[in-house]
Amino acid sequence: MARLLRTVGREFVDSAPIRLVFAAEVSAPPDVVYRALADDVPSWPSWFTAVTQATPTEDGAGREVRLRGGVRFRETIVAAEPDTCYAYRADESNAPGLRALLEEWRLAPEGSGTRVQWTFAADGTGLFRLVLSLARAGVGRSFRDAVRRLDARLAATTP
Template sequence: MARALRPVGLDFAASAPVRLVFTAEAAAPPEAVYRALAEEVAGWPSWFRAVTLARPTHGGAGREIRLVGGVRFQETIMAADPERRYAYRVDETNAPGVRALLEDWRLTAAGSGTRVRWTFAADGPAGFRFALVAARPGLGCSFRTAVRSLDQRLTAGASGSGRP
């Protein structure tokens, strides 16, 4: 059963009770990474294994996301700063325990590529917070694998051997 979460602002990325921050490097330039994150939402399942469905809603102001295992999110885009930042908060989910959730993707040019920083900011009861911290290694691995897969798609497209 879907539940409404507490609406939070962008500052939640810095003040959430649980903040998991991960970084990865991509050879693709920031504009290509940003486009895949923010403009080609429906393509997420092709590079982020945990995502089974991603589609823009509300004329691009929101997203519907489904994950492996049946978790669903209805999200509001909070920041869409081309080549620099893409952030969204979860407004409704069927995931148990979570009270508030915001994800913030920051992109920084790194040579000819991109440094990607993902902040997963959440709140919930003590048991949820403990479980989320315990899941940190798995979330980090999922993030790094997703960035690597996205980068392979983007750099293959740039070299002419395939389209991202």
């Protein structure tokens, strides 16, 4: 059953009790990467395999996301800064023990490509925190694999 989560602002990315931060590089420039993240939300499952469905809502101000295993999120976009930052807060979820969640994607030019930094900022019950800390390596691997697939997808579609 889905339940409402605590509303958090962008500052939560720095103050969350749980912060997982990962970075990787892609060959596409920041504007192309940003469009893939923010404007082409329905394509997320093609490169981020943990995501099974992603749908923009509220004329692009929100998203509904489903993950493998049946976890669902209703989200609000809290930052849409072209070529530099895309962030969203989970407002509702069925994830056990989750109390608050904000994810931020930071983009920075890196050579002829882009450095992509993803911060997963969360709060939850003690058990949720323990499970997430144990899952850190797997979450990082999932991020790196997703960025690698995104890079290949962008290379195949960018002239």
